[in-house]
Structure formats: C-alpha cells, structure tokens
Amino acid sequence: MQTVNVPPFPLSGGCQCGRIRYRLKAMPVVFYLCHCTHCQKQSSSAYGESIRVRAADIEIEGQPKGFHVQAESGAQKVCEFCPDCGTRLFHGRRPEAETFNIKGGTLDDAAWLRPAGHIWTRSRQAFVTIGADELSFDKGPATYQPLIERWRQMTGQT
Ligand SMILES: [Zn+2]
Ligand SMILES: [Zn+2]
Structure with a gap:
C-alpha cells in the first residue's frame, strides 16, 4: 500500500x-x-481522476457551466466545466449533495495524489497498469466504502 x-x-x-x-x-x-x-471522453484521456470532497469544505469562485449526462452506471449526474476554456472541474455538485467530485488534474499541485483504487477497469486502456496491491473493480463498486477506507489508511487517518 x-x-x-x-x-x-x-x-x-x-x-x-x-x-x-x-x-x-x-x-x-x-x-x-x-x-x-x-471518463475517457470527459477527460479526453485514459481515465478520470475523482477527488471526492465534502461540499462544506470547498469554496468556489466563478460560475462554472453545467450539463447532465447518464453515467455508465445508469445514474444521472451533473458535470461542470469552465465556460471559457472548457476544463472539466466538478461532477455531482448539487445543492442537496453532501459530497461531490473534483477532477484531480485541476489542483494547482496534483503531484502528491495517489489513488485509493480503480473502478470500471473492464474498459481501461491496455497501457495502464494496475499494481497487484491496488484496489480494482471491474465495474462501478457496489459501495465506495473499501476505497474510502483504503484512502484513510493511505493518508494516515486511521
Ligand atoms: Zn467514469
Ligand atoms: Zn477556464
């Protein structure tokens, strides 16, 4: 780990x-x-990077533009991006949501990030290798709890 x-x-x-x-x-x-x-489409790349945050822990300046998509899991989610440069910023931010996702590459310093695991690996690009000790889910996980717990261990919260 x-x-x-x-x-x-x-x-x-x-x-x-x-x-x-x-x-x-x-x-x-x-x-x-x-x-x-x-996520390959929205990131124009090999995968999406999701940092799940508590809505109360983030302050946003500026007004992103949003639209709704149907995720591979079948769920509807709102995706937000900058109306000027098109950078994808947030997924799942709604007034009633306690948490939502920030796209990892938008951090000014993203060099410290290490993922707790990988989801939807059945469609991963062949050149992306996943370590034997990394959590991996063929599709969307039934619950994110294993990923959350791994993240807590990795960040020394337990
Ligand atoms: Zn995805
Ligand atoms: Zn912009």
Missing part, C-alpha cells in the same frame, strides 16, 4: 484559463481513478 503525503490545507485549484478557482479546506473523502468510457 502506498502512503500519501497530503500537503497542508487549504489546497487551491482551478480551470486552465483561471476564470474558475477553488479552495479545498479539508481532507478529501477519497481519491480514485475511473476507467469508464464516459
């Missing part, structure tokens, strides 16, 4: 052009990678 050296809070981040900025004031709930085909 890898350990994560989390930098001191708050952490800052934003879109590529700087119109949307955010500050994360406390430890994320979990960080994982999603290899579903939707």
